Amino acid sequence: MSKDVMADLKRDHIVKLLSKGVRVDGRKFDEIRPITIEKNYIMSAEGSARVHLGNTDVIVGVKLIVGQPFSDTPNKGVLTTNAELIPLASETFESGPPGRPAIELARVVDRGIREGQAVDMEKLCIEPEKEVWIMFVDIHALDYDGNLFDAANMAAMAALKSAIVPAKRADKGEDFPLPVTHEPISVTAVKIGEHILVDPTYDEEIVADARLTVATNEKGDLCAMQKGGEGSLTVDEVHKVVELSKRLGAEVRSKT
């Protein structure tokens, strides 16, 4: 209840500023917050990265174990993405099994990696139909100030690029870097009233009508998309976000 009242008050303030062309933190509508990426942050993980996107702080760890392939992809490794929205990161997160927001986050990040063909999964095959590398991408939010989707996507890509396949430890030959071949980058925008803003903060996110995440690859083609929120978007707004995502995605890619 109190959260909703605050959202109404904040919404008025945010919308009033937006109508003057100003965001609460002074950014332009198409400006992404400062990004810092620390690769190999966790030594016990095969690959990891901690990403700050403004005040949003996310850590992604990649673990690789030997396992069985799926029967329909006998010569490919397996990708499993999971997200934990732990109470440490926000008063709005609760402990317990992942709820729908965490599942959506994990699946949207997963879709970017999978459909963007970030990793050459055939190189993760040890013996067709018997043994492949199972890749766990675990997303942990540490501090939630909006736009976990993009922060987690960046952290996941950085973690994958830093990952070493621990073949020696598993007695499967020499260690080798995880074969990352493409780099899908997602950019999320929200609609507040008539305005489209990229990389929303927590306050912008809770008052937003709708959200759209678009992942593009290095060619500028689209590989994944997800609309969220109870509001709607027009066809033109969708195309606007697609264009923004392509342009800003290239900028973000150069940083990861």
Next chain:
Amino acid sequence: MGGTPLPEGIKLIDENGKRIDGRRPDELRPLSIEAGVLKRATGSAYLEWGNNKVMAAVYGPRECHPRHMQDPTRALVQCHYNMVSFSVDDRKRPGPDRRSQEISKITSEALTHVVFTEYFPRTSIDVYIEVLQANAGTRCAGLTAASVALADAGIPMRDLVASCAAGKVEDTMVLDLGKEEDNFGQADIPVGYIPRTNEIVLLQMDGDLTIDQFKTGLGMAVDACKKIYDVQRDALRRRYTVPAEADEDTGSAEVK
């Protein structure tokens, strides 16, 4: 998705431009909807779309449980999408999985946009979507059926949501992917659309598309939603038309 190689000898589009099930690229599978098919539910709809069979039921507005979920300002639209264990070739383990939770979330959001939730504070409007037989495009089928069920329940709505997917198959943009096209195609774009107001309330995408291909696909899906909308309205009209010789009519409508 993402370019799984086709089994030998299968072509998704033949030399005449016909698809594997004989459709043109912009042709929908046969769709029929019947409103008010269940006795207990406040509202219901049964939908057949190609080889998809989907049942949707609405209960409520009713007291919201658990109570801490109640919103004193409006009703919650809570959607539960479920695939029946025998709806697919390999038995699906019963109960919610991550895919179904994600679909439930985005479907709830899409439907919330059209329901006048402010008329029913503290209540829950529960929407149950059961996929009895699945053959690609079940989330669109579920959303299409659910909007008819909501209207059948007499719940005040701004409009119906119609939903359809477009996709890419052998580098051609096609409408309403069938099972083989979904499995071996290159991209999938499910869209939920409100024809009266030109609003997009559900949008996802996975695969690999250029921006122009995406524009074509989104346009195709939006046009198809307008046709689906006619079928939805026809189903509701038949439900509440009393024919001369019978008091109850459960007519279904065919798409042309």
